[in-house]
Amino acid sequence: MTVSLVAVFFVAAGLIAAGAFAAAWRRDLTAALAGVPLMFAGVGVAFAGIARFAAAGGPQLFGQEFAVVLAIAATALVSLGLGIAGREGPR
Amino acid sequence: MDSLHATGFYASAGISLAGAVGVALLPRRGLRGAAMAAVGVGLAGVYLSLSAGFVAAVALVCYAGCALLVASPRYRPLEGVVGPLWRQVGAIGAAALLGVLAYSAFRGDFVHASFYGGAFGAANLGRLLFAHNAVSTEAVAVLVLIAFAGATAAWRVRERTR
Numbered sequence: 001m002t003v004s005l006v007a008v009f010f011v012a013a014g015l016i017a018a019g020a021f022a023a024a025w026r027r028d029l030t031a032a033l034a035g036v037p038l039m040f041a042g043v044g045v046a047f048a049g050i051a052r053f054a055a056a057g058g059p060q061l062f063g064q065e066f067a068v069v070l071a072i073a074a075t076a077l078v079s080l081g082l083g084i085a086g087r088e089g090p091r
Numbered sequence: 092m093d094s095l096h097a098t099g100f101y102a103s104a105g106i107s108l109a110g111a112v113g114v115a116l117l118p119r120r121g122l123r124g125a126a127m128a129a130v131g132v133g134l135a136g137v138y139l140s141l142s143a144g145f146v147a148a149v150a151l152v153c154y155a156g157c158a159l160l161v162a163s164p165r166y167r168p169l170e171g172v173v174g175p176l177w178r179q180v181g182a183i184g185a186a187a188l189l190g191v192l193a194y195s196a197f198r199g200d201f202v203h204a205s206f207y208g209g210a211f212g213a214a215n216l217g218r219l220l221f222a223h224n225a226v227s228t229e230a231v232a233v234l235v236l237i238a239f240a241g242a243t244a245a246w247r248v249r250e251r252t253r
Contacts, residue, residue, distance in 0.1 A: 054203065083243060
């Protein structure tokens with residue numbers, strides 16, 4: 001059993017498609033917002049896979065760097081979106 | 092990559108994909124938050140098996156935060172104005188996107204290269220983030236700060252107007 005770039009890309013494709021499906025299918029916009037970090041996760045996995053299997057030229061891990069930035073940006077996006085949605089009052 | 096790493100990769104990928112389907116389909120916030128946490132755990136496992144330990148740690152923390160935000164009971168649901176027909180079109184578009192990306196992945200094995208990094212990669216990533224690409228790191232940090240400050244301000248303003 002081994003892992004190749006193709007397997008990493010398949011996982012990334014699944015995550016991106018699940019995120020796009022969540023963003024498109026959910027009627028509640030705050031629930032649809034949860035699809036954004038899924039898509040970012042898929043892109044990050046693809047970049048980390050490229051850094052692991054297909055990026056030549058020494059220890060320059062640009063793919064991993066981009067994956068770090070994407071994970072942080074996903075958290076910031078969800079925080080901003082839910083902040084704009086607003087706090088629910090007491091009922 | 093040895094068999095143990097490969098097993099870890101596929102198990103983590105399964106957890107991550109199952110969590111992603113859960114985020115898309117589960118009905119309640121708490122369940123969606125738990126599914127998002129599962130995505131984070133699976134994602135960290137995938138990164139670990141790809142020799143990206145530092146990215147795994149960052150992803151675990153960030154997606155745990157996302158899970159807490161998604162599971163929080165203290166934000167309002169916002170009903171969208173998009174009709175059911177367009178939602179179905181969007182779902183079909185997501186399925187088509189999966190097909191296109193799967194075909195691209197199937198044809199993506201045309202390049203191979205040797206990997207020179209270590210298992211964790213923190214030193215190399217630190218050199219990239221704080222020496223080679225320091226300006227872009229600061230730009231991203233400013234954007235994240237603006238996002239968090241904007242979220243806090245929007246949260247407070249909505250609370251005061253009520």
